[in-house]
Amino acid sequence: xxxxxxxxxxxxxxxxxxxxxxxxxxxxxxxxxxxxxxxxxxxxxxxxxxxxxxxxxxxxxxxxxxxxxxxxxxxxxxxxxxxxxxxxxxxxxxxxxxxxxxxxxxxxxxxxxxxxxxxxxxxxxxxxxxxxxxxxxxxxxxxxxxxxxxxxxxxxxxxxxxxxxxxxxxxxxxxxxxxxxxxxxxxxxx
Numbered sequence: 001x002x003x004x005x006x007x008x009x010x011x012x013x014x015x016x017x018x019x020x021x022x023x024x025x026x027x028x029x030x031x032x033x034x035x036x037x038x039x040x041x042x043x044x045x046x047x048x049x050x051x052x053x054x055x056x057x058x059x060x061x062x063x064x065x066x067x068x069x070x071x072x073x074x075x076x077x078x079x080x081x082x083x084x085x086x087x088x089x090x091x092x093x094x095x096x097x098x099x100x101x102x103x104x105x106x107x108x109x110x111x112x113x114x115x116x117x118x119x120x121x122x123x124x125x126x127x128x129x130x131x132x133x134x135x136x137x138x139x140x141x142x143x144x145x146x147x148x149x150x151x152x153x154x155x156x157x158x159x160x161x162x163x164x165x166x167x168x169x170x171x172x173x174x175x176x177x178x179x180x181x182x183x184x185x186x187x188x189x190x
Contacts, residue, residue, distance in 0.1 A: 006129060006137055009049065011182045014042035014058065015138070018178035021060060025149075025171045034174075035076070037090070039064035044179055056094040056107060063088065081154055087114045095119070103127070105141075113152035120145065124175065137181040145173045 022036030039061035047053040062084040065076045077084040094109035103126040111120045127140035149155075149171045 006131070006181075008129060008139065008181075009046050012044040012046065012139065012179040013182060014040060014044075015178045015180050016040045018138075020174070020176040021058065022174045023171050024174065033067060033072075035065055035067035035073075036174075037061065037064050038066050042177075042179075051097060051099060054094075054097040056092070056097065056109070058092045060090040061088060062090060083114060092120075107143075111147075111152075114154070116152045118151055120147065122173075122175070139179045139181070141175065141177040141179070143175045145175075146170055147173060 016039070019040050019042075020036050021040050022034060024032045024034045037060035040058065042056065042058035045053070045055045062082045063077060065073055065082065065084075067073055067076070076082055079086070082090075089112075091112045092109055094107055096108040098106045098108075100106050105124040105126060106121055107124050108119065108121045110117050122143050122145045124141050124143040127142055129137065129139045132138050148169055150169055
């Protein structure tokens, strides 16, 4: 039997138009507020023969934060939160990628926000691969991970009369990634 699946090993670039890297946080302890970074770049190197050689790097431009509210976005860009002028990028660089089950990966690496770097492990689901209408080979990935924003210097908050906080300390990171195999790699796989 012939295996007609495309070769996924090689170099891939994130498609910013079809990738969403965002977050959600509780506001006033009652409602979820979601946001995303609209300026996203990144690359993946996939090596199925030796997964220890696989890598991922993602860069988010802090100034592109978008929560659908200009006043909140400006506050997030300010020194109270991300301080976009001083630290314009949020960067993730993988240190290890493991396949832990069918379509299940664990991506470990270093996340840098506000010049504070911490190790993080992110469970990621491989959602599929397909050749799109323009002949590009695409792969999809999704995942979430909860973090404590204070560990990255995002400490601004306001106490509520009820004893709670205006902004939750725990934030859920959300990853919806579409990656395109680089042209030279895709042509060699064909």
